[in-house]
Amino acid sequence: MATESSESEEEGKITGGNQHLIVEDDLREMGKKAAWSVSSCKTGNGVSSLRDDNLETYWQSDGAQPHLVNIQFQKKVKLQVVVLYVDFKLDESYTPSKISIRAGDGFHNLKEIKTVELVKPTGWVYLSLSGNDPRETFVNTFMLQIAVLSNHLNGRDTHVRQIKVYGPRPNPIPHQPFQFTSREFITYSTVR
Amino acid sequence: MEALLANYVEKSLKQYMRRNAIFLCERLYAEFPSEVNLQLLARCYLNNNQPHSAYHVLKGMQMAQSRYLFAVACLEMDLFSEAETALLPIEELCAHVTNGAAVQYLLGIIHRDTNRMKSSVEHFRKALSIDPLFWAAYEELCILGEAEEAAVCFGDVAIHYVQEHYLGNASSYLQIANSDQSLDSSQAFGLEDLSLSHLQQMEGNNIRNICLNNHGGPNLTGPVGQITNSCCNSSFFRTPSPVLTQLSDMAPPPLIRNIRFCQNEVSLRSSTQARREFVRENESAQIRGSLFFDSGRRRSARLAAAQRSFNSTQGSENKANNLRASIKLNSGTCYSTVCKGQFQNLEEVGKLLETYDDAVSAFRATSSSLSSSADVKSVQDETVNTQLRSFISNSSKIKSGISDTINLLRILGEGYRHLCEYRCQEALNVYQKLSSKQYNTGWVLSQVGKAYFELVDYLNADYAFSLARQISPYNLEGMDVYSTVLYLMKEDMKLKYLAQELISIDRFAPQAWCAIGNCYSFQKDHETALKSFQRAVQLNSRFPYAHTLSGHENVIIEDYGNAVECYQKALHVDARHYKSWYGLGMIYLRQEKIEFAEHHFRQAYRINPFSSVIMYYLGTTLEALKRSEEALVMMEKAIVTDNKNPLPKYSKANMLVTLGRLNEALEILEELKECYPRESSIYALMGEIYKQHKKYDKSMLHFGIALDLKPSIVDVAKIQAAIGKLILPDEIEDNL
Numbered sequence: 025m026a027t028e029s030s031e032s033e034e035e036g037k038i039t040g041g042n043q044h045l046i047v048e049d050d051l052r053e054m055g056k057k058a059a060w061s062v063s064s065c066k067t068g069n070g071v072s073s074l075r076d077d078n079l080e081t082y083w084q085s086d087g088a089q090p091h092l093v094n095i096q097f098q099k100k101v102k103l104q105v106v107v108l109y110v111d112f113k114l115d116e117s118y119t120p121s122k123i124s125i126r127a128g129d130g131f132h133n134l135k136e137i138k139t140v141e142l143v144k145p146t147g148w149v150y151l152s153l154s155g156n157d158p159r160e161t162f163v164n165t166f167m168l169q170i171a172v173l174s175n176h177l178n179g180r181d182t183h184v185r186q187i188k189v190y191g192p193r194p195n196p197i198p199h200q201p202f203q204f205t206s207r208e209f210i211t212y213s214t215v216r
Numbered sequence: 217m218e219a220l221l222a223n224y225v226e227k228s229l230k231q232y233m234r235r236n237a238i239f240l241c242e243r244l245y246a247e248f249p250s251e252v253n254l255q256l257l258a259r260c261y262l263n264n265n266q267p268h269s270a271y272h273v274l275k276g277m278q279m280a281q282s283r284y285l286f287a288v289a290c291l292e293m294d295l296f297s298e299a300e301t302a303l304l305p306i307e308e309l310c311a312h313v314t315n316g317a318a319v320q321y322l323l324g325i326i327h328r329d330t331n332r333m334k335s336s337v338e339h340f341r342k343a344l345s346i347d348p349l350f351w352a353a354y355e356e357l358c359i360l361g362e363a364e365e366a367a368v369c370f371g372d373v374a375i376h377y378v379q380e381h382y383l384g385n386a387s388s389y390l391q392i393a394n395s396d397q398s399l400d401s402s403q404a405f406g407l408e409d410l411s412l413s414h415l416q417q418m419e420g421n422n423i424r425n426i427c428l429n430n431h432g433g434p435n436l437t438g439p440v441g442q443i444t445n446s447c448c449n450s451s452f453f454r455t456p457s458p459v460l461t462q463l464s465d466m467a468p469p470p471l472i473r474n475i476r477f478c479q480n481e482v483s484l485r486s487s488t489q490a491r492r493e494f495v496r497e498n499e500s501a502q503i504r505g506s507l508f509f510d511s512g513r514r515r516s517a518r519l520a521a522a523q524r525s526f527n528s529t530q531g532s533e534n535k536a537n538n539l540r541a542s543i544k545l546n547s548g549t550c551y552s553t554v555c556k557g558q559f560q561n562l563e564e565v566g567k568l569l570e571t572y573d574d575a576v577s578a579f580r581a582t583s584s585s586l587s588s589s590a591d592v593k594s595v596q597d598e599t600v601n602t603q604l605r606s607f608i609s610n611s612s613k614i615k616s617g618i619s620d621t622i623n624l625l626r627i628l629g630e631g632y633r634h635l636c637e638y639r640c641q642e643a644l645n646v647y648q649k650l651s652s653k654q655y656n657t658g659w660v661l662s663q664v665g666k667a668y669f670e671l672v673d674y675l676n677a678d679y680a681f682s683l684a685r686q687i688s689p690y691n692l693e694g695m696d697v698y699s700t701v702l703y704l705m706k707e708d709m710k711l712k713y714l715a716q717e718l719i720s721i722d723r724f725a726p727q728a729w730c731a732i733g734n735c736y737s738f739q740k741d742h743e744t745a746l747k748s749f750q751r752a753v754q755l756n757s758r759f760p761y762a763h764t765l766s767g768h769e770n771v772i773i774e775d776y777g778n779a780v781e782c783y784q785k786a787l788h789v790d791a792r793h794y795k796s797w798y799g800l801g802m803i804y805l806r807q808e809k810i811e812f813a814e815h816h817f818r819q820a821y822r823i824n825p826f827s828s829v830i831m832y833y834l835g836t837t838l839e840a841l842k843r844s845e846e847a848l849v850m851m852e853k854a855i856v857t858d859n860k861n862p863l864p865k866y867s868k869a870n871m872l873v874t875l876g877r878l879n880e881a882l883e884i885l886e887e888l889k890e891c892y893p894r895e896s897s898i899y900a901l902m903g904e905i906y907k908q909h910k911k912y913d914k915s916m917l918h919f920g921i922a923l924d925l926k927p928s929i930v931d932v933a934k935i936q937a938a939i940g941k942l943i944l945p946d947e948i949e950d951n952l
Contacts, residue, residue, distance in 0.1 A: 048929075050928055050930075051929075102930075104929070158932070158933060158937075158940075159933060159940060161929060161932070162930075192929050192930045193928070194806075194930075197836075198802075198805045198806050198836075199805070199837075199839065199840050200836075200870070200897075201870060201900070201904075202897035202900045202901065202922075202934070203930065203931055204895065205894070205895060205896045205897065205925055205928075206894050206896075208862060208892055208895075209862055209863060209892065211674075212672065212829060212832075212861045212863050213863060214829075215795055215798045215827070215829050215830070216700050216703065216704060216765075216795070
């Protein structure tokens with residue numbers, strides 16, 4: 025059935041986490057072109073800590089749950105995976121437990137596309153946005169919102185150390201229907 | 217003391233004992249502050265890479281040579297306006313000044329660097345017309361895209377021009393010799409007075425020489441050597457060419473061969489006591505001259521044999537003696553003025569020949585006055601004959617030498633011009649005409665490599681470049697292109713090795729840093745690659761390829777703003793660098809600014825109309841602008857230009873699909889499938905076509921193969937979506 029990917033609601037539990045961030049070559053980080061904002065933060069632990077590639081710094085929220093991280097793009101982009109760095113050993117009760125990811129055109133029409141429960145995560149956690157249908161590999165959207173619904177040990181505020189958002193690389197040769205795979209085609213495709 | 221010091225400074229300069237030269241020259245200038253000594257001092261500074269010192273020293277000086285050196289110093293420091301103001305007054309004297317061609321060339325460089333392209337071209341052309349052997353000017357014209365055919369610049373006209381200059385006086389000499397042969401010895405007596413006046417005339421000549429071109433002096437070491445060389449039966453004009461290629465290097469005349477050096481040493485040293493030695497030498501020369509200038513009829517066998525052997529084996533020595541005498545005169549008087557590292561110009565050599573002729577005729581005249589017996593006269597006759605004969609044979613040798621040189625330059629020039637206009641196949645053909653000695657040199661082989669690179673024939677390019685590296689591993693020009701070839705061939709090891717080698721040879725060469733940048737780029741470390749390319753830019757901001765590569769890297773990391781800047785810098789340096797136009801076109805194509813993209817691709821196409829890749833992109837852009845017919849035409853051209861390039865064919869098939877001409881598209885794709893069976897996009901497109909033809913099983917088959925060939929994620933999604941839509945009609949049919 026052809027369904028919009030934003031409709032699927034699956035629950036899954038994720039334990040542990042990866043020490044290293046390993047992403048497929050086909051994907052590239054899309055966060056540089058987005059506007060990032062958070063629902064609340066403590067002074068000194070603001071949204072910039074989420075994007076500074078430094079795992080020592082973290083964002084600390086300072087308000088009521090759910091805590092939100094909003095990522096807004098200038099045009100519709102295809103996104104495939106969201107990666108968070110959270111560590112139970114360091115943050116304990118500040119570690120997020122239930123996370124919901126929503127997508128839409130703006131604040132007015134966000135729809136939840138994924139819910140995940142983390143159990144004592146320690147490192148990079150990969151949240152894939154793809155649906156089951158191969159046609160739903162990507163989420164094509166203007167805005168993504170990551171909501172922290174609850175924390176471990178019922179903590180009020182949350183710490184998140186880093187967030188990255190990945191989407192597919194565009195065709196290096198614009199205006200072609202399919203990307204080239206063989207060496208001869210690729211050789212002739214650029215002038216260097 | 218002045219002459220001694222000056223002489224010593226010259227010697228030190230020649231031996232590259234720079235500090236010695238500078239110190240002594242400073243003492244010299246302190247003791248005898250004259251402008252001529254100042255020029256020598258400036259030369260010492262320029263030689264020691266201290267253009268700023270030379271600049272300060274020569275500021276405000278008015279002599280032509282001082283202005284010239286001042287301009288050179290300014291150029292080293294990038295002070296274009298000052299250099300230009302220094303050179304303009306001597307421009308009028310260009311035709312008469314020895315390094316007139318060099319002046320024009322420098323003016324050309326200044327104009328080019330200050331963006332006055334048309335006048336720059338004019339100056340380069342003038343330089344070439346003054347001196348047809350001025351390769352650097354022709355090279356610059358090629359780069360600017362304004363060169364005439366090499367056959368014109370290095371043609372018969374040029375040959376005659378050069379030959380005239382070298383031999384112009386020889387003909388007058390021959391006439392005198394012929395007419396005088398019939399002269400009586402009695403008449404010779406009458407010539408005694410003439411001889412004196414001859415000598416005075418010679419002196420006058422020399423003084424005239426100084427006034428016109430203060431460029432005598434040590435450069436005479438070159439011509440002296442050359443002339444003795446010519447007498448020594450070697451190819452006279454092999455020597456100018458290597459000098460010419462060193463034009464940009466500000467070293468003094470590099471043509472120091474051992475033998476000549478000693479001779480010159482002797483001559484220079486003796487020239488210090490100008491006046492006195494002049495007279496003494498004259499006498500000794502007279503005596504020497506009398507030996508074989510005595511006119512006469514048939515000679516005795518002994519004398520004849522002696523003379524013949526003397527002439528044949530030592531003929532050069534005699535002439536050298538004569539020359540030395542005359543040149544001592546010349547150097548004595550012209551000595552103090554020095555010319556900075558400019559190659560000998562034709563006029564200079566011509567004048568030397570003039571003085572040689574005068575000297576010889578003077579000696580002949582004087583010595584004929586000393587003639588005694590008829591025997592001796594006959595000997596003189598005979599020797600005059602042999603002199604004439606050898607002179608004639610020399611002049612024919614000179615002629616053939618000149619034509620050989622110019623022919624060589626013609627071939628090289630034609631090849632270079634073709635390559636600059638990207639007619640790569642013609643360039644290759646032209647270079648094939650070179651002798652194997654010339655072909656197997658670093659410069660030619662890297663040109664060949666570049667030609668293959670532009671033809672997208674990377675294997676041959678690799679071969680040519682590696683050969684070039686074997687033959688002259690120190691030559692870094694063109695190695696940046698080699699690193700790109702290895703990058704595109706994905707030859708990781710070779711690329712790394714090349715970069716290491718280049719850096720170890722010269723850490724300050726932009727080509728080496730370009731190679732390193734390519735290494736990092738290959739390993740996907742684009743930040744470091746960018747840094748390396750920027751370093752290359754810092755080392756030489758007028759190296760366009762470094763800017764272009766920076767632009768490419770910026771595009772890969774998607775920093776389009778900086779990329780545009782880099783490309784524009786490259787174009788500022790060299791507006792004919794078509795890769796930067798291409799880079800800008802690609803950026804605008806990605807940003808969907810299609811009209812801009814078309815403009816830039818068209819510029820690239822205008823500069824290089826033989827590149828199938830550029831045509832392909834131009835066609836793609838036209839298609840995006842919905843100008844399908846033009847797009848198809850362009851694609852056809854691309855296919856014709858390079859049959860091995862599959863992209864235009866694929867694109868054409870795509871366009872045909874859009875136009876609804878599905879069968880033709882299928883034909884093309886079938887062909888492509890044969891050649892490139894592992895290219896997923898071919899099958900994907902064929903699947904699309906079959907779907908439109910409603911041949912669902914074939915479509916399914918092709919989509920399946922396409923998926924098997926592991927396309928990118930996006931395409932996987934697309935293809936699977938397409939498959940999904942295929943199944944749908946089947947299900948509907950089933951349900952029915």
